[in-house]
Amino acid sequence: MLSAFLFSATEVASSTIFDQWWLGMKDQAMAGQLNFWQNIYKEIYQNVLYNDRWLNYLRGMGITLEVSFFAALVGLFLGMLVALMRLSGVKPLQKIAGVYVGIIRGTPMLLQVLIINFGIFGSIAIDRVIIGVIACGLNSGAYVSEIIRSGILSVDKGQTEAGRSLGLSNWQTMRLVVFPQALKTALPALCNEFITLIKETSILAYIALTELTKAGDYIRSKTYSAFTPYIVSGILYLIMTGVLTKLLGKLERRLRQGDNR
Amino acid sequence: MITVKDLHKHFGNLEVLNGINQHIKPQEKVVIIGPSGSGKSTFLRCLNLLEKPTSGQIFFEGNEITAPKADIDQLRCRMGMVFQQFNLFPHLNVIDNITLAPITHKLMTREQAKQRAMELLNRVGLAEKALAYPKQLSGGQQQRIAIVRALAMKPDVMLFDEPTSALDPEMVGEVLDVMKHLALDGMTMVVVTHEMGFAREVGDRVLFMDGGVVLEEGSPKEIFEHPRQQRTQDFLNKVL
Numbered sequence: 001m002l003s004a005f006l007f008s009a010t011e012v013a014s015s016t017i018f019d020q021w022w023l024g025m026k027d028q029a030m031a032g033q034l035n036f037w038q039n040i041y042k043e044i045y046q047n048v049l050y051n052d053r054w055l056n057y058l059r060g061m062g063i064t065l066e067v068s069f070f071a072a073l074v075g076l077f078l079g080m081l082v083a084l085m086r087l088s089g090v091k092p093l094q095k096i097a098g099v100y101v102g103i104i105r106g107t108p109m110l111l112q113v114l115i116i117n118f119g120i121f122g123s124i125a126i127d128r129v130i131i132g133v134i135a136c137g138l139n140s141g142a143y144v145s146e147i148i149r150s151g152i153l154s155v156d157k158g159q160t161e162a163g164r165s166l167g168l169s170n171w172q173t174m175r176l177v178v179f180p181q182a183l184k185t186a187l188p189a190l191c192n193e194f195i196t197l198i199k200e201t202s203i204l205a206y207i208a209l210t211e212l213t214k215a216g217d218y219i220r221s222k223t224y225s226a227f228t229p230y231i232v233s234g235i236l237y238l239i240m241t242g243v244l245t246k247l248l249g250k251l252e253r254r255l256r257q258g259d260n261r
Numbered sequence: 262m263i264t265v266k267d268l269h270k271h272f273g274n275l276e277v278l279n280g281i282n283q284h285i286k287p288q289e290k291v292v293i294i295g296p297s298g299s300g301k302s303t304f305l306r307c308l309n310l311l312e313k314p315t316s317g318q319i320f321f322e323g324n325e326i327t328a329p330k331a332d333i334d335q336l337r338c339r340m341g342m343v344f345q346q347f348n349l350f351p352h353l354n355v356i357d358n359i360t361l362a363p364i365t366h367k368l369m370t371r372e373q374a375k376q377r378a379m380e381l382l383n384r385v386g387l388a389e390k391a392l393a394y395p396k397q398l399s400g401g402q403q404q405r406i407a408i409v410r411a412l413a414m415k416p417d418v419m420l421f422d423e424p425t426s427a428l429d430p431e432m433v434g435e436v437l438d439v440m441k442h443l444a445l446d447g448m449t450m451v452v453v454t455h456e457m458g459f460a461r462e463v464g465d466r467v468l469f470m471d472g473g474v475v476l477e478e479g480s481p482k483e484i485f486e487h488p489r490q491q492r493t494q495d496f497l498n499k500v501l
Contacts, residue, residue: 162349162407165311165340165411166362167337167366167414169334172365176361177350181352184352255352
């Protein structure tokens with residue numbers, strides 16, 4: 001494998017300084033005489049720099065972000081809807097919502113993805129990104145609904161009574177009084193759910209969507225490096241979840257302005 | 262203004278209200294006293310249907326509000342309520358707390374609502390707190406703002422559910438003062454309270470409730486100085 005790689009490397013017009021460096025240590029590499037730092041460079045060169053392979057990771061990350069973003073929107077919308085259905089007091093709506101949450105939470109996400117991909121969209125030509133959004137959104141919605149439901153239930157009953165006593169309708173009270181408070185309580189858990197969502201999109205590698213995990217896996221299939229491509233993917237996941245944590249932390253602090261300072 | 266006919270309320274097997282008949286006239290100040298568990302809060306909460314009566318009828322300004330088709334939200338717009346726990350909206354500042362309902366109901370424009378809110382805040386001496394959040398205020402301040410919030414809807418009746426019971430003793434006075442001024446302005450008021458001084462000073466009529474019925478009623482003088490029922494005497498001996 002290594003020799004195949006080395007061979008092809010010589011064929012590429014050595015344009016960048018990184019290629020130059022590599023060519024400089026190629027003979028030692030053939031002889032297996034690289035030192036620790038040179039070995040690290042070899043890994044990075046093979047798995048990231050050579051042949052613009054870093055673009056694969058970035059494209060994968062783009063798809064991961066795209067799927068996560070839209071799945072989060074779907075999940076949030078669905079979650080609110082299902083939470084309101086469960087709290088509506090209307091029996092059929094409660095039943096439907098309960099069954100949905102039960103099925104999603106009670107079966108593996110991988111299975112759900114496979115069913116949606118091969119079962120539901122098996123014979124329809126459709127972009128895998130859309131399948132990913134639907135699968136992850138459906139899954140996330142169940143968890144989000146539970147988070148929002150507990151947030152709504154945590155708002156004091158007196159708040160609803162105060163809203164209703166001012167002549168606000170049930171829905172107005174929910175929208176203007178209860179929901180904003182519920183969202184604030186639910187925000188840390190929601191943040192967690194979004195982070196989970198970003199990571200769980202990796203399951204979509206299973207249906208050959210080249211998101212970030214699949215991108216790393218693809219590089220591994222080229223270079224046979226068992227470690228480095230996955231580490232690179234992992235670092236990129238950490239960057240995404242880290243940025244999201246920071247952003248939601250900021251939002252949470254803004255929502256807390258009603259509290260004692 | 263409000264007529265109550267044979268009002269019953271059960272919570273499961275527990276009978277909380279056991280047949281109440283009352284008529285509250287415009288501008289009347291009715292004070293309800295009685296031991297805890299006597300049903301006085303439940304009675305008050307039935308008046309604006311925060312509790313659904315098990316049976317009986319309630320008429321408000323000529324309309325039966327217990328009728329299945331009654332527009333409850335419309336009725337509540339004309340009936341202000343003040344709670345023991347204030348129940349200000351913690352995510353909104355004072356002015357938004359006050360203007361939320363009038364603006365939502367499109368009773369006033371945002372500007373008008375703000376102007377009225379500031380007038381009312383001035384009246385209770387809290388104009389400088391307009392932009393504060395409820396948690397930054399003392400209990401007494403919060404309760405005065407809760408009263409203003411209810412008044413912003415220009416209600417015909419104000420219901421008070423133990424408005425001073427959750428307050429530190431030194432803050433009771435400021436809230437009672439606001440209520441006294443309201444009474445002097447001619448507001449129709451129904452007040453559940455343990456403040457016997459207030460009942461005596463402001464009340465036109467005092468109801469003593471026990472066991473889910475109005476055991477005795479009359480002017481403050483009659484109730485406090487010449488109670489006829491043994492239960493009323495026992496209760497007053499304990500609290501006075």
